[in-house]
Amino acid sequence: MQRIPILNASGCLDALTAPGVAQQLDTFVTKTVTPLPREGNPPPRIAETEAGMLNSIGLQNPGIEAFVADHLPRLEELGVPVWVSVGGFSAQDYADVCARIDGCDTVAAVELNLSCPNVEEAPETAAELVAAARGVTGKPLYAKLSPASWDPAETARAVAAAGADGLSLVNTIRGLSLDPGTLRPTLARGPGGYSGPALGPIAAACIYACATAVELPVVGMGGVASGRDALTLLAAGASAIALGTILFSDPRAPGRIRRELASEAAALGYESPAAIFGQARQVAGRAEP
Amino acid sequence: MTQARAERAAGSGLVLAGRPAAREHLRVVGVEQIGAYTLLRLERGELEPGVPGQFFMLEAPGRVLPRPMSLCQAPPGELAFLIDPIGPGTRALCALEPGAAIHVLGPLGNGFDLGVERPLLVAGGIGVAPMPYLSETLGGPPALLGFRSDRHAEAARLLPSAEVVVEPRLVTELLPEDPGGVLACGPTPMLEAVAALAPQAQLAWEAPMACGYGACYGCVVEIDGRYRRLCVDGPILSGCAGKD
Numbered sequence: 001m002q003r004i005p006i007l008n009a010s011g012c013l014d015a016l017t018a019p020g021v022a023q024q025l026d027t028f029v030t031k032t033v034t035p036l037p038r039e040g041n042p043p044p045r046i047a048e049t050e051a052g053m054l055n056s057i058g059l060q061n062p063g064i065e066a067f068v069a070d071h072l073p074r075l076e077e078l079g080v081p082v083w084v085s086v087g088g089f090s091a092q093d094y095a096d097v098c099a100r101i102d103g104c105d106t107v108a109a110v111e112l113n114l115s116c117p118n119v120e121e122a123p124e125t126a127a128e129l130v131a132a133a134r135g136v137t138g139k140p141l142y143a144k145l146s147p148a149s150w151d152p153a154e155t156a157r158a159v160a161a162a163g164a165d166g167l168s169l170v171n172t173i174r175g176l177s178l179d180p181g182t183l184r185p186t187l188a189r190g191p192g193g194y195s196g197p198a199l200g201p202i203a204a205a206c207i208y209a210c211a212t213a214v215e216l217p218v219v220g221m222g223g224v225a226s227g228r229d230a231l232t233l234l235a236a237g238a239s240a241i242a243l244g245t246i247l248f249s250d251p252r253a254p255g256r257i258r259r260e261l262a263s264e265a266a267a268l269g270y271e272s273p274a275a276i277f278g279q280a281r282q283v284a285g286r287a288e289p
Numbered sequence: 290m291t292q293a294r295a296e297r298a299a300g301s302g303l304v305l306a307g308r309p310a311a312r313e314h315l316r317v318v319g320v321e322q323i324g325a326y327t328l329l330r331l332e333r334g335e336l337e338p339g340v341p342g343q344f345f346m347l348e349a350p351g352r353v354l355p356r357p358m359s360l361c362q363a364p365p366g367e368l369a370f371l372i373d374p375i376g377p378g379t380r381a382l383c384a385l386e387p388g389a390a391i392h393v394l395g396p397l398g399n400g401f402d403l404g405v406e407r408p409l410l411v412a413g414g415i416g417v418a419p420m421p422y423l424s425e426t427l428g429g430p431p432a433l434l435g436f437r438s439d440r441h442a443e444a445a446r447l448l449p450s451a452e453v454v455v456e457p458r459l460v461t462e463l464l465p466e467d468p469g470g471v472l473a474c475g476p477t478p479m480l481e482a483v484a485a486l487a488p489q490a491q492l493a494w495e496a497p498m499a500c501g502y503g504a505c506y507g508c509v510v511e512i513d514g515r516y517r518r519l520c521v522d523g524p525i526l527s528g529c530a531g532k533d
Contacts (some may be wrong), residue, residue: 017503017521020303031506039516046499048354049376053499057506060516064381196353247378249348249355250311251303251394 003262004234004273006254009169009195009221009244010085010111010144011057016071019078020241021247024254028080029242030071032087032113035096036285041118047177047186051221052196053245054175056118056189064097068104076106091124091132099136110139111173112164115146115171117193127158134163142219143224146167146197147206153213165208168219168242170203196245197224204236208280211237221253227251227260230267235279304396305502306521311336312314312394317385318367324443326415327383328361330391338363339396340403341423342472342525343495345370346501348392349378355394356382357498359419359474359524368393371444373415388397397501398524401491403427405470410451411490413442413460413475419493421447423472423494434461435479462484471528484528494524 005026014031015022022028040060047054067084075082082260084107086097094112101107112124112133122129130143143159145152147170149153156167169284177186203222211218220238224230225246231240241261246253267274302311307375319330326342328345334346338360347370362369374383385391401423410432411422411509417434424432432451435458436442445453452463460475461482471490480492495506496519509516512526 007381009510011506012504014503014506018303018308020305021504040506040509043507043509043516045496045509046498046505047359048352051353053353055505055507060506060509094466103513245353249504250312250392251305251500251502251504 002272002274004230004258005240006258007102007219007240007242008111008247008254009242010176012244012247015080016074018251021251021254022078022080023110023183024252025080026240027083027108028075028078029083029111030067030085031061031099032059032085032116033061033064033067033094034059034087034089035064037061037066042151042188044186044188045192047192049175049177049198051193051198052175052194054187054192054194055172056187056192057188058118059116064100072104072106072228081108082106083109083126084134085103085111085113085144085161087116088122090122091129093122094129095132095136098133098139098231102137102139107139109142109165109259110137111142113144113146113167113171114159115144117146117148117172117191118172118189125158126155128163130159130162130164142166142167142168143211144171145174145206146171147222148204151209152206153209156210156214156216160216162215166217166219167214168221169238170199170206170222173199173202194221197223197225202234204232207233207236208239211278212281217259224257227257227262227264230257230261231264231273231276234273234276237278237281241275307336307399310395310397310502311393314390315368316390317387319387320383320385323371323447325373325441326440326444327372327384328369328447329372329382330478331391332365333363333366333368334393336368336393337396338368338422340400341417341426342401342474342491343396343398344496344501344524345395345397346391347382349351349381350389350391351381352378354499354503355392357397357501357520359493360396360422361418362421363425371415371418371447373502377410393497394501399518399522400523401472401493405472407469409446409471411435411460411464411471411473411475413479416473416475416479417444418500419474420451424448433460433463435463435475445470469476477494488528490528492528494519494526496524525530
């Protein structure tokens with residue numbers, strides 16, 4: 001492992017409206033696709049907070065059929081590997097979408113969104129949803145988990161046993177902001193997914209716990225806005241980095257963070273950013289998994 | 290030409306929602322108090338001023354997200370933005386001092402359609418912001434401005450030929466029976482009132498916006514029963530587009 005792949009966090013970039021941003025990435029991850037089209041949640045959908053932002057988009061997407069027919073061919077033109085984020089409201093939904101894209105050569109991997117804080121959740125466990133997807137596709141499956149669990153390592157072990165090939169850590173965590181004048185929720189739907197700088201240490205803890213528990217590659221995300229932030233998640237156990245909220249303010253962030261990561265790693269005496277992988281566990285004296 | 294090829298052809302810039310844009314670190318060259326508002330003047334760098342009604346995302350110092358601002362004036366070598374300090378981001382922008390520098394991304398969004406006959410500019414409150422640049426581009430058409438107080442109405446000096454009212458009078462009271470091609474910007478109730486009187490009016494809408502280039506899906510408005518991103522399909526919408 002030499003180059004640290006930099007991806008976008010699902011739902012934080014539309015490659016078709018910003019192709020030049022997507023082309024700075026090593027892999028583009030789509031906004032979550034569900035079996036049927038979804039209009040998403042009513043506005044207001046976003047709110048800034050002191051140390052991050054809340055969103056409640058609600059999985060707005062064209063549905064899997066329009067995605068395959070209309071979006072996927074245009075994404076292929078970008079020349080960037082594509083992961084498809086898959087969501088749903090039951091194990092059958094996940095299986096249906098995964099089965100539909102299993103034959104699409106453009107799709108390099110599937111990320112299972114098992115943790116959207118803004119829609120009703122499927123009744124099955126994360127492991128059951130992974131198993132349902134595993135049964136219908138041979139594509140690499142990344143399980144995107146919530147940081148809200150008390151014991152994310154337990155979930156990591158369960159999805160690994162169910163056939164996940166990797167973990168995407170972490171999704172947003174539920175938060176609430178109130179209008180300063182009316183004291184009513186700022187977002188139309190009440191709470192939203194909290195992201196940005198405040199999520200960084202939460203992501204690091206989750207990655208640290210999961211990377212110790214399972215031997216799966218981890219795409220680390222949560223509050224990464226600089227090369228130093230990326231380096232922290234690598235040291236915690238991630239082997240790739242995804243950018244979310246920072247893309248909203250800096251569409252040049254992928255290239256900038258890649259450069260910063262290289263110089264930060266060199267300044268610490270590492271021959272490459274890849275050599276930082278898992279350093280936190282060694283420093284803490286914990287055994288490798 | 291595909292967007293991807295257009296992007297490569299654009300060199301250091303970006304193509305966002307099919308339109309050329311760029312992001313630069315721009316120095317503040319002037320900060321002027323104009324009544325209740327602040328005119329923030331930035332060096333232009335390599336950014337294009339764009340079409341009146343387009344907007345820029347301005348880094349708000351100390352905040353997580355940038356703020357969308359339509360261009361107010363485009364003097365040579367400068368971009369000027371009129372800002373109403375209503376929250377932490379706009380207050381941080383108004384507190385900038387000459388010599389400081391902020392990141393600016395733009396121009397973004399669609400801008401006004403300038404090919405209208407008998408243009409009439411109509412603005413309420415901070416909706417006056419895009420009007421000076423729009424007026425200059427259109428050669429000084431008639432303009433109607435409404436403000437909530439005399440202090441806010443001091444911003445009318447940015448558009449000296451405009452007819453001005455202050456609450457309790459409303460700007461829509463000034464609209465003639467046959468208003469011509471209305472180009473309007475202001476608070477939602479004003480825009481809805483304008484649309485009711487002039488269904489073909491071009492209206493500049495506002496929405497909370499994290500990115501300004503179609504990435505976050507935060508700024509959607511309902512158009513013909515669908516949620517559309519205001520930063521991609523707007524911010525200028527036809528009065529009969531059926532928003533909300």
